[in-house]
Amino acid sequence: MKLTATVQVSVDGVMQGPGAPVPGIVETAGFDRDGWAHFDTDAGVEMDKIYARADVLLFGRRTYEVFAASWGTWPDPGDSPIWTALHTKPKYVVTRTMTSPTWSNTIVLSDDVQTAVRELKEQPGAELQVHASGGLLRSLIDAGLVDELTLFTFPVVVGQGARLFPETGPHVALDLLTSRSTPTGITIQVYRPVGATGDSD
Amino acid sequence: MKLTASMMLSLDGVYQGPGGPDEDRRGGFDRGGWTAAYGNEEGWQFLVSWFERADAFLLGRKTWEIWEPYWPQHDGGDPVSHGINVLPKYVPSTTLKNPAWQPTRVIDRDVEGTIRELKASPGRELQIHGSGELLRWLLERDLVDELNLRIYPVIVGEGLRLFPENGPSHNLELVDSRTTASGVMLQTYRPAGRATFGRADADER
Numbered sequence: 001m002k003l004t005a006t007v008q009v010s011v012d013g014v015m016q017g018p019g020a021p022v023p024g025i026v027e028t029a030g031f032d033r034d035g036w037a038h039f040d041t042d043a044g045v046e047m048d049k050i051y052a053r054a055d056v057l058l059f060g061r062r063t064y065e066v067f068a069a070s071w072g073t074w075p076d077p078g079d080s081p082i083w084t085a086l087h088t089k090p091k092y093v094v095t096r097t098m099t100s101p102t103w104s105n106t107i108v109l110s111d112d113v114q115t116a117v118r119e120l121k122e123q124p125g126a127e128l129q130v131h132a133s134g135g136l137l138r139s140l141i142d143a144g145l146v147d148e149l150t151l152f153t154f155p156v157v158v159g160q161g162a163r164l165f166p167e168t169g170p171h172v173a174l175d176l177l178t179s180r181s182t183p184t185g186i187t188i189q190v191y192r193p194v195g196a197t198g199d200s201d
Numbered sequence: 202m203k204l205t206a207s208m209m210l211s212l213d214g215v216y217q218g219p220g221g222p223d224e225d226r227r228g229g230f231d232r233g234g235w236t237a238a239y240g241n242e243e244g245w246q247f248l249v250s251w252f253e254r255a256d257a258f259l260l261g262r263k264t265w266e267i268w269e270p271y272w273p274q275h276d277g278g279d280p281v282s283h284g285i286n287v288l289p290k291y292v293p294s295t296t297l298k299n300p301a302w303q304p305t306r307v308i309d310r311d312v313e314g315t316i317r318e319l320k321a322s323p324g325r326e327l328q329i330h331g332s333g334e335l336l337r338w339l340l341e342r343d344l345v346d347e348l349n350l351r352i353y354p355v356i357v358g359e360g361l362r363l364f365p366e367n368g369p370s371h372n373l374e375l376v377d378s379r380t381t382a383s384g385v386m387l388q389t390y391r392p393a394g395r396a397t398f399g400r401a402d403a404d405e406r
Binding site: 013020021033035036038074160168170171186187 | 295373
């Protein structure tokens with residue numbers, strides 16, 4: 001399986017709180033701008049297609065909790081590839097604090113995540129997918145384990161909140177594979193990291 | 202004139218030192234030159250068509266000081282290099298005095314009022330190139346009419362960023378989106394007030 005990651009980001013690189021606030025989920029202090037990622041039909045269809053390709057899902061603990069409190073509690077709408085993937089495919093969650101998750105098909109990864117991810121990638125299948133999960137995603141990019149990075153860039157400057165890329169980190173070059181825009185100005189880019197290049201000097 | 206801005210950004214939002222290692226080493230930055238691998242004819246044509254619309258430039262002092270020793274020696278007669286040399290260059294600064302590179306106009310007081318007057322004067326585009334600190338200041342005051350971002354397919358991993366960690370939100374309209382063969386995205390956004398938050402989307406995604 002190839003590892004593909006999908007993230008909703010703003011033009012200022014924020015990835016925190018794209019959706020409307022989820023009951024039971026408390027955002028970090030000082031962040032009150034949830035709900036900046038306004039999907040249109042085109043972007044929604046694209047996201048559906050992505051989830052339809054998933055064989056295995058991999059989450060950071062925080063994103064998992066947001067998904068469990070939202071998608072995990074919603075009844076099957078019958079026509080959502082996202083709901084179907086989240087409820088029927090194996091979900092790995094990287095955490096040292098959560099021991100017995102209640103959402104079905106959840107497997108906890110508590111140590112040596114990179115080895116576990118390498119083993120999953122060697123298994124047959126289409127895609128091992130990471131959605132959001134900023135901290136986990138960055139560590140996977142830095143380890144050279146991400147095969148494709150899809151960004152849904154929403155036409156907004158959020159002005160606060162956690163960003164996808166930290167202030168400091170490795171220098172990574174990417175190939176832009178595809179790019180398109182939707183009617184409301186969301187751009188969808190697919191990148192392939194071509195590896196850490198180290199410092200330019 | 203409308204105020205239009207152009208900025209080269211990395212995928213992680215860095216604007217520092219796009220052109221070369223010694224262009225801007227503020228803060229010990231040593232990863233300059235991250236656009237070098239992606240130049241091509243298409244990007245150049247985009248730049249030419251953009252400079253052709255300029256009637257004046259608005260530059261931060263640091264950007265002006267990078268340009269001042271370079272462009273007078275590199276006037277190739279094209280809309281970029283010739284335009285930079287012959288068009289008025291407005292520079293907000295309290296330290297720059299009697300600039301030799303003409304036409305340069307130093308704005309040493311009431312920067313916001315002066316820029317509003319320039320915007321109200323006839324003409325096509327007052328263009329700001331680079332000048333990250335100035336652009337950030339202008340965005341905070343809702344003075345920018347159009348934001349052209351050239352986003353390079355690289356994570357730089359350090360350096361100054363255009364957008365502040367804490368600042369006003371902006372709703373943006375995407376006016377144009379293109380990519381070059383080397384993977385640079387050319388996005389034109391029009392700021393359109395504050396963003397709206399918290400609204401559940403139709404399908405609750």
